[in-house]
Amino acid sequence: MLSKELVAASTVPLVLSVLAEGESYGYALIQRISELSSGEIVWTEGMLYPVLHWMEKEGLLESEWKEGEAGRRRKYYRIRKEGRKALQAEKQQWMTVNAALTKLWRTQPSLT
């Protein structure tokens, strides 16, 4: 299970990356991320929404109420141009961290 700090730090890039695949709503976002991480990334589900709203305020996302299957109304989020730019920046940073750690750990294969 991921530490609290890492969960908090990775929420924005994860949300941006999932929404870059196409629009989605809160519950589906959480399901998708849980699948991708084989259940390792666990959010207190309600906490995702303030983050989504903050990202919308920052202009990274836009939202719209739509009726889904079985007549259920859901708020769908879509990534905006600014969001894609932010995602690029995030990607770069995470890659940097990832590359550095991978290099370090490759020399000590006992630490997996």
Next chain:
Amino acid sequence: MENTAKFDLNESISAWRRQLRESPALRNDDLEELEAHLRDSIARWQSAGLSPEEAFWIAKRRIGNDESLACEFGKVNSERVWLTRALWVVGGSLTIKVFLDAASMISFLGAMAAQRMMQAGYDFGLVQWAGRTLSAQPGNVNGVALGLATIAAYLITLAALGWLVWRSLRGSRGLLSRAGQWMQAHPVWATIAVAMIVLCSSACGMGIHFLGMRRMAISDYSTILMCRTYTFLGSILAWPLLLGWLLARWSRQLGARA
């Protein structure tokens, strides 16, 4: 766990939503979104074989508790949270203003009634009592009676109004938040309503003086004014005490919750 009554999923969901609505941090739109999430989650747990009740409890747990939700949403909706606080302050000062005006008006009426009764000869033995205990001159007994009537009417009015407000607030917890929502939805009407309350309240508070000046001997009128000033001074001392009592109660309640 409740296992006595039959579990009603929709009722449980609306109870959960009502609970969340108490916090100003969550807008209607947020509640709508959270409820859609809760329903999706319940449907998923039910399709995994759980009973509606089990699914509801798990979904509710996973979405997070009320306080942390209110806290996190409050960071995004901070403007709304502060507006609600400001509304409480305005409502509170309005209530106090109406309280004081009403108390001052009724105390004046009480004093006027007392004066009438004394003139008509009903003094309830006060003349003797004042002469004996306070060694007041017969001429001053009038003043003593007026003063006592003023103070008594003032205190009784304040206590009665306070009790009324306390009762109506305890009786329906949602009353204030509904009033707040109405005020936010109709700012113009809310402003007019507040202005009317202030105007009417002040008019009543001042109107009674005109009545007093026209109907009473000037010496009686000034006696009442003097007594009222003393009462005001006393009640001003009462406000900090009341505040201290409220704060003490409040902190004990918070402590019990933590």
